[in-house]
Amino acid sequence: MPPRYDAAAVEPRWAERWLERGSFHAQVPDDPSEAYCIVIPPPNVTGRLHVGHALGRTLEDVLIRRARMRGQEALWMPGMDHAGIATQVVVERELRKEGIDRRELGRDAFVARVWEWKERYGGEIIGQLKRMGASLDWDRERFTMDEGLVRAVRIAFVRWYEQGLIYRGERLVNWCPTDQTGLSDSEVEHEDVDGELLTFRYPLSDGSGHVDVVTTRVETMLGDTGIAVHPNDDRYRDLIGKTVRHPFDSRDLPIVADEVVDPAFGTGAVKVTPAHDPTDFDIAQRTGLPSLNVLDAEARINEHAAEEFYGLGRYDARQAVREELEKLGLFVGVEHPYRHSVGHCYRCHSEIEPWLSGLQWFVAVEDLKRPAIEAARDGRITFWPQRWRKAYVSWMEGLRDWNISRQLWWGHRIPAWYCPDGHITVALDDPDDCATCGSAELEQDPDVLDTWFSSQLWPFSTLGWPDDTPELRAFYPNAVLVTGYEILYLWVARMIMSGMSLAGDIPFRDIVIHGLVRDGHGRKMSKSLGNVIDPNEMIDLHGADALRFSLARLATGGQQDIPLSVDSIKGGRNFANKIWNAARLVLQEFPGGEPELPPGERLTAPQRWLLARHQRCVAEVNAALDAFEFAPAAQALYRFFWSEFCDWGLEMEKDRLRSEDEAVRTDTANALAWILERTLRLLHPVMPFVTEEIWQRFAVGETIMRAPWPEADEYRSHGDLGADVEAVWPFVEELVTTVRRFRSEHRIAPKSRIEIRLVRQEGGDPAFGSLEQEILTLAGGSRIELVTSADAAGSARLVVQGETVLLPVGDLLDLDVERARLRKRLGAAEDERGRAARKLANPAFRDKAPEDVVRAEEQKVERFEREAASLQERLAELG
RNA sequence: GGGCGCUUAGCUCAGCUGGAAGAGCGUCGCCCUUACAAGGCGAAGGUCGGGGGUUCGAGUCCCUCAGCGCCCACCA
Numbered sequence: 001m002p003p004r005y006d007a008a009a010v011e012p013r014w015a016e017r018w019l020e021r022g023s024f025h026a027q028v029p030d031d032p033s034e035a036y037c038i039v040i041p042p043p044n045v046t047g048r049l050h051v052g053h054a055l056g057r058t059l060e061d062v063l064i065r066r067a068r069m070r071g072q073e074a075l076w077m078p079g080m081d082h083a084g085i086a087t088q089v090v091v092e093r094e095l096r097k098e099g100i101d102r103r104e105l106g107r108d109a110f111v112a113r114v115w116e117w118k119e120r121y122g123g124e125i126i127g128q129l130k131r132m133g134a135s136l137d138w139d140r141e142r143f144t145m146d147e148g149l150v151r152a153v154r155i156a157f158v159r160w161y162e163q164g165l166i167y168r169g170e171r172l173v174n175w176c177p178t179d180q181t182g183l184s185d186s187e188v189e190h191e192d193v194d195g196e197l198l199t200f201r202y203p204l205s206d207g208s209g210h211v212d213v214v215t216t217r218v219e220t221m222l223g224d225t226g227i228a229v230h231p232n233d234d235r236y237r238d239l240i241g242k243t244v245r246h247p248f249d250s251r252d253l254p255i256v257a258d259e260v261v262d263p264a265f266g267t268g269a270v271k272v273t274p275a276h277d278p279t280d281f282d283i284a285q286r287t288g289l290p291s292l293n294v295l296d297a298e299a300r301i302n303e304h305a306a307e308e309f310y311g312l313g314r315y316d317a318r319q320a321v322r323e324e325l326e327k328l329g330l331f332v333g334v335e336h337p338y339r340h341s342v343g344h345c346y347r348c349h350s351e352i353e354p355w356l357s358g359l360q361w362f363v364a365v366e367d368l369k370r371p372a373i374e375a376a377r378d379g380r381i382t383f384w385p386q387r388w389r390k391a392y393v394s395w396m397e398g399l400r401d402w403n404i405s406r407q408l409w410w411g412h413r414i415p416a417w418y419c420p421d422g423h424i425t426v427a428l429d430d431p432d433d434c435a436t437c438g439s440a441e442l443e444q445d446p447d448v449l450d451t452w453f454s455s456q457l458w459p460f461s462t463l464g465w466p467d468d469t470p471e472l473r474a475f476y477p478n479a480v481l482v483t484g485y486e487i488l489y490l491w492v493a494r495m496i497m498s499g500m501s502l503a504g505d506i507p508f509r510d511i512v513i514h515g516l517v518r519d520g521h522g523r524k525m526s527k528s529l530g531n532v533i534d535p536n537e538m539i540d541l542h543g544a545d546a547l548r549f550s551l552a553r554l555a556t557g558g559q560q561d562i563p564l565s566v567d568s569i570k571g572g573r574n575f576a577n578k579i580w581n582a583a584r585l586v587l588q589e590f591p592g593g594e595p596e597l598p599p600g601e602r603l604t605a606p607q608r609w610l611l612a613r614h615q616r617c618v619a620e621v622n623a624a625l626d627a628f629e630f631a632p633a634a635q636a637l638y639r640f641f642w643s644e645f646c647d648w649g650l651e652m653e654k655d656r657l658r659s660e661d662e663a664v665r666t667d668t669a670n671a672l673a674w675i676l677e678r679t680l681r682l683l684h685p686v687m688p689f690v691t692e693e694i695w696q697r698f699a700v701g702e703t704i705m706r707a708p709w710p711e712a713d714e715y716r717s718h719g720d721l722g723a724d725v726e727a728v729w730p731f732v733e734e735l736v737t738t739v740r741r742f743r744s745e746h747r748i749a750p751k752s753r754i755e756i757r758l759v760r761q762e763g764g765d766p767a768f769g770s771l772e773q774e775i776l777t778l779a780g781g782s783r784i785e786l787v788t789s790a791d792a793a794g795s796a797r798l799v800v801q802g803e804t805v806l807l808p809v810g811d812l813l814d815l816d817v818e819r820a821r822l823r824k825r826l827g828a829a830e831d832e833r834g835r836a837a838r839k840l841a842n843p844a845f846r847d848k849a850p851e852d853v854v855r856a857e858e859q860k861v862e863r864f865e866r867e868a869a870s871l872q873e874r875l876a877e878l879g
Numbered sequence: 880g881g882g883c884g885c886u887u888a889g890c891u892c893a894g895c896u897g898g899a900a901g902a903g904c905g906u907c908g909c910c911c912u913u914a915c916a917a918g919g920c921g922a923a924g925g926u927c928g929g930g931g932g933u934u935c936g937a938g939u940c941c942c943u944c945a946g947c948g949c950c951c952a953c954c955a
Contacts, residue, residue: 003915190952215955265954279953387883394882395951485950520891553903556893560884560949563891567904574917581915588914635893635902650914744921750910835899844935853898860899
């Protein structure tokens with residue numbers, strides 16, 4: 001074994017071997033309680049693994065690998081999402097480079113090109129997942145547009161349509177003029193921008209006056225069809241029913257009353273543009289105002305508007321309309337900058353144009369959301385951390401119908417056909433004739449479904465739904481869903497609704513929400529900042545284990561975001577190297593094979609102590625993972641392995657490991673190997689590669705992946721074995737540290753050994769138990785003597801847990817340093833004593849605090865009093 | 880306009896049901912001690928954002944103020 005762990009050599013080998021051996025494949029268990037399933041949030045085919053993916057996949061793999069080691073059939077379902085808009089845009093861009101517009105190509109040829117592209121470049125992320133060691137069951141890989149899922153989507157659509165949950169209607173949609181499609185409300189991102197709030201004037205048709213209105217998008221006045229005021233607004237009450245005249249095309253616009261108008265905002269009169277504003281659309285619905293759509297699909301002014309503005313883009317039109325108003329003397333004023341919220345496309349970031357784009361398909365959510373809210377409320381579904389439940393519930397309560405039509409070519413085409421008479425046929429299989437009139441002239445709806453319509457089915461469609469497959473029976477509901485909060489609404493909420501409605505049960509029992517990965521200073525990673533951490537590069541540099549461990553260690557539930565720096569990944573690499581080297585030490589003496597823990601009476605004190613600490617680590621890791629707290633689990637592993645096993649345990653056992661006495665040597669090697677092997681299993685879900693590589697030398701099984709997971713119960717007795725050592729451990733640890741500190745302060749060479757004398761308390765056992773030899777090893781001592789206080793003269797004096805320790809170091813003692821050291825200690829001891837004494841002086845404290853707390857304070861006073869006295873005596877001695 | 884989160888050591892963060900302030904990184908000093916210098920040992924560094932309250936006791940619970948961040952929302 002080389003002294004440096006070489007992740008680059010080890011990891012690819014195991015990544016390949018695990019796949020060859022089918023180690024990630026899950027069988028369908030007979031007993032459903034043995035089934036454990038997580039579905040991967042399907043990454044976009046266009047995607048590449050970024051650190052956010054790496055985080056989520058690491059957490060999932062930790063859960064899956066642990067479940068697998070616990071003997072469950074752990075299925076981690078892999079797959080990808082066809083990602084409608086995202087993919088179409090990428091391929092369109094490719095085509096444009098070749099000088100081709102998709103419309104020239106035609107729909108079928110374009111879709112064929114996308115498939116071609118998908119086969120060639122899509123799924124880069126899969127290779128990255130494999131490098132990460134993600135134990136996905138690749139035999140079951142799915143794609144949201146594969147044959148089975150196409151069928152699932154159709155059935156879902158048809159079933160909801162028949163239940164009246166899917167309907168077609170004319171509504172305003174969130175239109176992206178760049179991507180040329182409508183979007184659901186969740187796909188619109190609102191951002192504050194500096195715009196202007198412009199006031200202009202509509203003259204009354206009868207010439208008796210005018211009405212002023214305010215707007216941030218003055219070009220939409222071309223599509224105004226009315227003016228709305230609050231019914232109780234005295235300023236305008238008399239105008240209701242009158243009309244104003246449109247300055248550009250002389251239309252007469254009625255003045256109507258509507259409650260939504262806020263008299264306190266602007267002028268209290270609202271221009272109504274039903275075709276380009278959701279609020280106005282609603283007002284028009286209530287008041288019967290007509291709609292006038294003045295924008296085309298690219299957000300240019302169309303032929304419905306006044307002639308002089310034809311063909312202008314929306315921003316040019318904004319300027320042009322304003323200038324015209326100024327010329328006509330109708331411009332009143334402008335507030336600039338005016339900060340207000342504007343919707344943007346979540347894919348391309350263009351400003352969204354609310355737009356009346358004809359008939360669209362919608363999912364009616366009212367009946368779907370009720371059970372989905374209930375499931376979160378009654379605990380069938382649990383959110384981790386819990387606060388997300390509230391966010392989910394309140395979002396669900398405000399949820400409005402979901403627009404599922406997308407004016408794209410890449411995606412699941414809507415299974416609805418129209419005959420010339422306008423009858424709608426919705427069918428599972430492509431129909432030959434109209435279900436209403438029998439006409440054979442059918443045309444399928446040109447639109448496709450929202451990408452999220454198919455991904456909402458993912459937890460059950462991948463398992464074979466709608467068929468009643470063994471997989472579906474065993475693995476549905478899934479155990480856990482792990483995802484970032486950014487798609488809680490876009491995806492998670494919809495899976496719950498569709499799962500309960502279509503698959504008849506909640507899709508998963510636990511939802512683990514993790515934060516967004518940011519750079520080491522909490523900034524968003526972006527190319528322009530140059531702070532992007534590419535998981536691939538990190539794996540090249542430090543290994544997948546290093547990346548995984550670092551991510552797990554940072555994955556705390558409390559905070560919203562997760563700061564990741566190259567340095568923190570380096571920490572993970574160092575840890576892998578530490579594990580490697582500890583194994584190297586043990587393996588120098590351990591011959592390989594399965595270690596056998598020597599019987600209790602043959603275990604040394606440090607070994608028993610290590611067992612107790614190992615037991616504690618097992619309990620901590622399990623408790624943390626049961627609560628989906630990955631950072632504390634990683635922390636517990638790190639502390640146990642590095643501080644306890646290596647820094648204290650191995651240092652104490654090193655000599656015995658190389659003992660002349662073969663029996664001692666064998667027992668020590670076995671005991672350490674045993675603990676190490678169990679710890680490797682605990683570490684394995686987080687750091688699969690290095691643990692597998694080392695484990696191969698210990699155990700007899702084929703892979704650590706199936707080695708039994710250490711459970712807290714089975715180790716409880718080991719804590720008892722170490723109880724005697726634990727009792728003296730605080731003293732031992734402080735003694736060693738205190739002597740080391742003394743040596744460091746006095747610059748005593750590491751090689752020189754010093755005698756340690758403990759002033760024996762009357763009649764007591766030595767406070768260090770049986771750890772005499774270990775103390776000498778750790779503190780660099782030559783021997784330990786038990787003495788009486790009469791022997792104190794001439795020695796340096798330390799106080800450990802109130803006990804006096806003498807170090808007869810003779811000339812090595814620098815008197816100035818020693819006086820300074822003693823004064824510092826004395827000061828600290830007096831502070832401590834004072835603090836405890838003050839507490840005790842408070843009668844209320846003695847009265848009301850629990851007995852053991854009071855006793856602890858009393859002991860503290862005693863102890864620091866003794867320490868102070870002892871140090872003072874010595875100081876006096878030194879003069 | 881609602882809602883949520885954060886504010887603890889130079890940096891990034893842990894601190895469960897309230898009982899003597901922690902980690903990693905960074906800094907300083909000493910060590911290449913035959914597992915590991917990607918290491919070991921030791922050290923320095925904190926009025927736990929401000930104010931008020933509850934309590935014998937508050938980083939921890941309550942109120943309030945301030946700053947930062949996020950989510951949701953049809954004030955044109």
